[in-house]
Amino acid sequence: MHNRAMPDIKLYSYGGCPFARRTRMTLAEKDIDYELIEIDLRNRPANFKEISPYGKVPVLFHNGNRLYESAIINEYLDEVYPEPPLMPDDPLQKAQTRIWMNYCDTQFSNASWQFMQAGDNEEKLAAARATLRECFLFIEHEGMRQLSDGPYWLGDTFSMLDIQFATFFSRYMSEPGASEIPTECTRLKTWLNLMAGHDSFLKSAA
Numbered sequence: 001m002h003n004r005a006m007p008d009i010k011l012y013s014y015g016g017c018p019f020a021r022r023t024r025m026t027l028a029e030k031d032i033d034y035e036l037i038e039i040d041l042r043n044r045p046a047n048f049k050e051i052s053p054y055g056k057v058p059v060l061f062h063n064g065n066r067l068y069e070s071a072i073i074n075e076y077l078d079e080v081y082p083e084p085p086l087m088p089d090d091p092l093q094k095a096q097t098r099i100w101m102n103y104c105d106t107q108f109s110n111a112s113w114q115f116m117q118a119g120d121n122e123e124k125l126a127a128a129r130a131t132l133r134e135c136f137l138f139i140e141h142e143g144m145r146q147l148s149d150g151p152y153w154l155g156d157t158f159s160m161l162d163i164q165f166a167t168f169f170s171r172y173m174s175e176p177g178a179s180e181i182p183t184e185c186t187r188l189k190t191w192l193n194l195m196a197g198h199d200s201f202l203k204s205a206a
């Protein structure tokens with residue numbers, strides 16, 4: 001029980017959505033209280049487009065101001081509620097963080113979507129698995145190992161990059177038949193184990 005006024009924050013979310021979970025994870029990381037409004041995306045309210053211009057979750061209202069797009073919402077929250085900081089101060093590190101956040105939302109997101117859409121089509125599944133394998137190797141060698149020695153993406157300090165990828169890996173790996181992470185991705189595997197026990201990751205689960 002917190003002895004403090006609840007901030008004026010409403011989050012429109014969906015339990016199974018990895019984008020919305022990122023915002024739940026950011027709020028948990030900063031220990032911010034908020035009102036959670038669960039939207040059933042398979043049976044969405046008729047007025048949902050009035051709430052969410054793209055018809056998607058997450059959407060966050062802060063003091064009546066509407067924000068959408070998970071990465072943008074999260075950077076906003078990080079500026080308004082700076083403790084603990086989730087974006088690095090250093091301009092170069094900040095740019096690198098955004099490059100990899102973007103990689104997650106383009107390359108990795110597309111590859112895992114391709115896998116989820118393949119259904120029982122063996123040819124499509126094999127193609128998606130091959131693309132995902134390339135992603136995992138790229139993340140290991142061009143991402144994590146270049147940025148730091150770990151255990152988090154940026155080193156000793158947990159950051160927005162950990163949030164960005166954690167919910168996506170979790171969503172992908174919960175898919176039946178999801179492929180194993182290649183053995184050589186030792187840095188990635190260590191990080192996945194670390195995330196599995198991370199407090200805000202657990203608190204943000206549906």
Ligand SMILES: N[C@@H](CCC(=O)N[C@@H](CS)C(=O)NCC(=O)O)C(=O)O
Binds near residue numbers: 070071
């Ligand atoms: N780029 C958006 C993507 C959000 C998104 O695609 N959310 C999905 C659920 S995981 C959604 O609301 N889909 C509903 C739809 O597209 O109709 C973000 O980062 O917030």
